[in-house]
Amino acid sequence: MTKFVKSNADLPKTLNSDAKQIARAKTLAEAHLGVKAKKAKGPRVQGFFSRTMKVTMDNGEEAIIQFRVKPLDVASFHQARDVLGPVVPNIKRLQDAELDRDGIATYFMTCMPGKTWLESNLWDKWDPKMNVEATKSLGRILSQGYVLGGSEAVVDSEIKGKLEQLLESKNNDVQRFRADIQRLLSSIDKLKYLPLWVSHADLNYLNILVEDSGQVSGIVDWELSKNLPFGVGLSRVHDLAGKYRNRMFHMPKEFEEAERGFWEELFGGIPTDIKRTLLNHLREIEMAVHVGTLLDTLDQGETLNQAALNSLPLLLTYRIPALRGDGAPFPTANT
Missing domain, CATH: 3.90.1200 (Aminoglycoside 3'-phosphotransferase; Chain: A, domain 2)
Structure with missing residues (x-):
């Protein structure tokens, strides 16, 4: 699989459409937060190595689920948050056996306002x-x-x-x-x-x-x-x-x-x-x-x-x- 995502076609079958990404993001957010997900939507501009979904939960909470073809160094996130505070999102690697097998690293992040x-x-x-x-x-x-x-x-x-x-x-x-x-x-x-x-x-x-x-x-x-x-x-x-x-x-x-x-x-x-x-x-x-x-x-x-x-x-x-x-x-x- 390519390490550069130009379109959904560059992703494995588990994620190669907006609908699949939305469904998977909602499932992962529900499992992580223990609250039912209401909806999920991607940003206007996506990254070169990822697809990102903002998930809105039934209780109004919002979360970010990101699917990446290149794993992140979460230690750099944690250090930046320790130094600069909550302006830096918290991040956690999520486990998904199917996506892991397809070479996709999945992350939960706090949703930043604005x-x-x-x-x-x-x-x-x-x-x-x-x-x-x-x-x-x-x-x-x-x-x-x-x-x-x-x-x-x-x-x-x-x-x-x-x-x-x-x-x-x-x-x-x-x-x-x-x-x-x-x-x-x-x-x-x-x-x-x-x-x-x-x-x-x-x-x-x-x-x-x-x-x-x-x-x-x-x-x-x-x-x-x-x-x-x-x-x-x-x-x-x-x-x-x-x-x-x-x-x-x-x-x-x-x-x-x-x-x-x-x-x-x-x-x-x-x-x-x-x-x-x-x-x-x-x-x-x-x-x-x-x-x-x-x-x-x-x-x-x-x-x-x-x-x-x-x-x-x-x-x-x-x-x-x-x-x-x-x-x-x-x-x-x-x-």
Whole structure:
């Protein structure tokens, strides 16, 4: 069976239709919660490796049942929930002999309130106020991401290794940024001064849930999260405060209000002793954001996102608010 789900036809016979997924999700939810299921429905956009159903029980409770062709590392979910709290869904592997035999891993997750950021702020209905509030709210949540331990090992084994692999890449799109890779690699040991932070691998509009007010109510899909030096996992603030149009990154009028608000809320919620360390290493934080931006764009296999590639030269000039003062976030940007 394929490990990439383009349609229901890529799933085994036990799950190869919406009706089968709905029926199985209701049965599993009933067995797990001990309450009869009323209905089940999938989201507007499904994942590349899964099919997800939101099940509504007779008592009004809602639950998520997910069928995956690739098993999850639930330990990363549990750690993120321990650090960030209930904004991260709880997760449990469910046993289903038939699905297990077909190579499908099944999971129960708590249903998070709100709608995806994408559904709440569609491109043709861009709400500046909502976008600012959501970006600031995300900063408050991520301010709690500190985890014990030093960054030395992850810099040596994870980040340095990925940058070295990119230097060896034969991909022409990667080679365009060879000088940037070398520049960051030459100073990479400076990231060892930064504390570890739990870092989501794909903070995008589909993985963040928000209330109508713009407050972030949930962050999902933590299976690839890692503990990285502070800043490496924060590069998506560009994407969330800004937007892509015609394969290029653009800053709406409210970009700086959202982006500065993100950092203000982030630093405002960090424990005092950890914040003191971070304020002594602002240049290292800015470098960490550049490293995260570069890896997020180039370390994606052979097929790279063209919009991200087109925007990378600009994004690698980013200055964090604490260093740029009243200056522009991207000094080279046309205004």
